[in-house]
Amino acid sequence: MATGSAPPARETALALWQRGERALDAVSGSALNPMRHLGALGFQCFWLLAVSGVVLYGVLDTSVAGAYRSIAELSRQPWYLGGWLRSLHRYAADAFVVFMLAHLLREWLFGRYRGFRRFSWLTGVPLLLFAFVSAIGGFWLNWDRLGQFSAIATAEWLDALPFFASPLTRNFLAVASVGDRLFSLFVFIHIGMPLLLVFGLWFHIQRLSRAAVFPPRALAVGVTLALLTLALALPVANQGAADLAIAPATVALDWWLLFVHPLMYASSAGALWLLVGATLSLLFALPWLPQPAAPAVARVDPANCNGCRRCFDDCPYAAITMVPHPNGRIARQLAQVNADLCASCGICVGSCPSATPFRSAAELATGIDMPQRPLNTLRLAMESQLAALQGDDRIVVIGCDRGARVTALEGAGVTSLSLICAGMLPPSFVEYALRAGAAGVLVTGCREGGCEFRLGALWTQQRLFGEREPRLRASVPRERIEVTWADAGDEPTLVEALNALRRRVAPVARPAQMGVRHG
Amino acid sequence: MDRIPSRPTPLAWVGQFLLYGVFALVIGVFSRWPQYRHLEDNQALIKLSFTHAGKRVAECRQLSADELAKLPPNMRSTMKCERERAPVRVEVDIDGAPAVRHVAEPSGLSKDGASAVYQRLTVAAGEHRIAVRLKDSAGGSGFDYQREQTVKLAPAQILVIDFDAEKGGITLQ
Numbered sequence: 260m261a262t263g264s265a266p267p268a269r270e271t272a273l274a275l276w277q278r279g280e281r282a283l284d285a286v287s288g289s290a291l292n293p294m295r296h297l298g299a300l301g302f303q304c305f306w307l308l309a310v311s312g313v314v315l316y317g318v319l320d321t322s323v324a325g326a327y328r329s330i331a332e333l334s335r336q337p338w339y340l341g342g343w344l345r346s347l348h349r350y351a352a353d354a355f356v357v358f359m360l361a362h363l364l365r366e367w368l369f370g371r372y373r374g375f376r377r378f379s380w381l382t383g384v385p386l387l388l389f390a391f392v393s394a395i396g397g398f399w400l401n402w403d404r405l406g407q408f409s410a411i412a413t414a415e416w417l418d419a420l421p422f423f424a425s426p427l428t429r430n431f432l433a434v435a436s437v438g439d440r441l442f443s444l445f446v447f448i449h450i451g452m453p454l455l456l457v458f459g460l461w462f463h464i465q466r467l468s469r470a471a472v473f474p475p476r477a478l479a480v481g482v483t484l485a486l487l488t489l490a491l492a493l494p495v496a497n498q499g500a501a502d503l504a505i506a507p508a509t510v511a512l513d514w515w516l517l518f519v520h521p522l523m524y525a526s527s528a529g530a531l532w533l534l535v536g537a538t539l540s541l542l543f544a545l546p547w548l549p550q551p552a553a554p555a556v557a558r559v560d561p562a563n564c565n566g567c568r569r570c571f572d573d574c575p576y577a578a579i580t581m582v583p584h585p586n587g588r589i590a591r592q593l594a595q596v597n598a599d600l601c602a603s604c605g606i607c608v609g610s611c612p613s614a615t616p617f618r619s620a621a622e623l624a625t626g627i628d629m630p631q632r633p634l635n636t637l638r639l640a641m642e643s644q645l646a647a648l649q650g651d652d653r654i655v656v657i658g659c660d661r662g663a664r665v666t667a668l669e670g671a672g673v674t675s676l677s678l679i680c681a682g683m684l685p686p687s688f689v690e691y692a693l694r695a696g697a698a699g700v701l702v703t704g705c706r707e708g709g710c711e712f713r714l715g716a717l718w719t720q721q722r723l724f725g726e727r728e729p730r731l732r733a734s735v736p737r738e739r740i741e742v743t744w745a746d747a748g749d750e751p752t753l754v755e756a757l758n759a760l761r762r763r764v765a766p767v768a769r770p771a772q773m774g775v776r777h778g
Numbered sequence: 779m780d781r782i783p784s785r786p787t788p789l790a791w792v793g794q795f796l797l798y799g800v801f802a803l804v805i806g807v808f809s810r811w812p813q814y815r816h817l818e819d820n821q822a823l824i825k826l827s828f829t830h831a832g833k834r835v836a837e838c839r840q841l842s843a844d845e846l847a848k849l850p851p852n853m854r855s856t857m858k859c860e861r862e863r864a865p866v867r868v869e870v871d872i873d874g875a876p877a878v879r880h881v882a883e884p885s886g887l888s889k890d891g892a893s894a895v896y897q898r899l900t901v902a903a904g905e906h907r908i909a910v911r912l913k914d915s916a917g918g919s920g921f922d923y924q925r926e927q928t929v930k931l932a933p934a935q936i937l938v939i940d941f942d943a944e945k946g947g948i949t950l951q
Binding site: 283285286287288291293349350353354357408415418423424425426428429432433481482484485486488489492493495503504505506507508509510511512513514515520521524 | 786790793794796797798799801802803805806808809810811813814815816817818819821822823825827829885886891892894895896898933934935936938940951
């Protein structure tokens with residue numbers, strides 16, 4: 260995985276993270292690896308919170324006198340259903356921040372905060388604030404000793420700002436100070452903030468096509484069952500009704516959500532403000548720090564674009580729009596690339612029906628292409644590399660710059676081509692390689708759920724298996740093709756796949772070669 | 779070319795079961811443990827908090843005829859009252875030892891708002907002699923309000939030192 264000129268500490272942390280991902284791949288498979296679906300898992304927890312929260316709001320008495328009692332009564336419902344629901348709500352909130360922070364960490368480690376991803380990063384940072392404000396506010400609604408502790412600690416923290424004419428803490432000096440109006444404010448915070456969160460999440464995924472707002476079904480079921488079991492096994496208990504005459508000396512703190520309070524008491528309110536301000540400022544500033552020059556974006560050739568919309572459909576970042584074709588023909592469209600949104604992944608090239616190496620033009624020109632690695636260059640490279648190989652069992656390995664290094668496989672009878680993303684591969688390229696003399700083709704890219712450009716590996720797999728346009732033709736012998744997904748550092752998997760392919764395409768087992776036919 | 783079968787092996791099932799178990803355990807454990815001790819067993823809390831507007835820095839005075847003449851006709855009020863208020867100075871002694879020495883500036887750009895104070899003091903539970911002094915006027919060196927009282931605080935009890943002019947000034951409750 261290339262992350263440009265990342266600091267050594269980040270590179271080390273990234274290597275550790277990837278090691279962890281591979282370890283979990285062995286357990287759950289890359290498609291169901293939770294470390295590869297952190298954003299979607301965050302969404303899932305949010306849906307769980309929303310559903311359980313609506314029910315809880317229905318039974319909550321939003322008055323000072325009634326709040327604690329109504330929640331306590333909930334726990335006495337038959338079959339413990341109310342307490343189960345309340346516990347699920349709490350644990351879903353805990354899991355939400357865990358997934359959210361892990362998602363943030365992963366994106367940072369992979370350097371996904373700059374360039375075309377800047378928008379998603381910048382719209383993601385405020386979500387941290389919304390999530391924690393909402394979560395902390397939820398504890399106050401219960402108005403037990405933990406809620407009392409959290410409300411007063413928050414008020415003391417806010418009072419450090421020079422904005423309030425009267426200290427907020429005065430609202431919690433005596434029993435009579437806390438009124439139902441203050442409780443209405445608590446409700447507003449706990450419900451208003453999630454609404455802001457929904458709004459923010461909508462912005463956050465605006466520039467993604469097919470954003471994953473639900474994890475794969477098996478993963479969603481696993482996480483939900485885990486939280487439900489936890490809610491049953493370790494139910495969340497009230498910690499005694501709030502009493503403003505008595506300080507909650509010891510509380511069973513939810514460290515996932517309330518760690519800021521001990522942090523403040525261990526330092527000071529000012530120090531905590533400084534820490535929060537510095538952290539948020541740094542997160543906001545990250546995309547503006549010096550960074551490598553952005554690669555060239557996809558380029559459309561109007562003469563070869565027939566307006567088929569496949570690139571429009573397949574672009575993972577909604578960087579392509581369709582506009583009227585300049586040739587003036589009625590209903591004819593032309594793809595147009597928005598340079599600010601383009602990830603320079605080349606997935607659009609793989610989707611373009613004109614991107615076929617069988618075209619007879621001396622210089623292959625496609626409807627859409629990557630200037631830094633045009634398809635014509637790739638075709639020439641493959642032809643020359645194949646010609647340089649000896650023997651009847653020549654293999655072409657086609658991979659991507661982000662996945663396992665395909666150059667590591669080069670040797671006797673094996674040549675390789677590395678694309679920007681596996682999704683850049685037009686399926687006809689595989690057939691072309693076979694017709695040009697290759698005995699077999701090994702296609703690889705990042706593991707499922709690990710594609711640097713989200714959908715590249717998935718699209719290529721679907722195209723090769725005939726499930727997505729442009730499809731690999733049915734007449735192409737499938738036994739001469741191997742598809743294996745392997746991340747950077749996972750080269751041994753590639754070697755295994757190569758050996759398997761070699762055994763299949765050994766000259767004794769292979770019928771007569773196909774010939775190259777342009778047209 | 780075949781799709782890699784996605785059916786997990788029995789070992790993978792066990793692994794996933796453990797994975798979700800560890801996930802739930804970590805979430806559950808740190809949602810309640812370790813307990814956070816905010817106060818020691820034998821400690822009590824004193825909260826000094828008030829919002830009180832100090833007296834005006836200058837007394838209201840009658841404007842002279844010359845001063846009135848310089849004003850626009852619609853602004854010729856005979857009394858001139860400065861808006862600025864005096865800062866409120868507060869001192870608290872606990873068992874004879876100084877615990878708080880604080881000057882609360884008036885709020886507002888023109889310093890015409892109330893002065894606010896909030897401070898928490900952790901003390902050992904038991905009997906204490908509390909002396910509170912408050913000055914809200916600009917001139918003089920003495921205090922405008924004073925109160926001294928012996929209180930007995932139970933562990934974790936909160937004593938609030940407030941100021942309420944209607945109740946005679948400094949209150950301990």
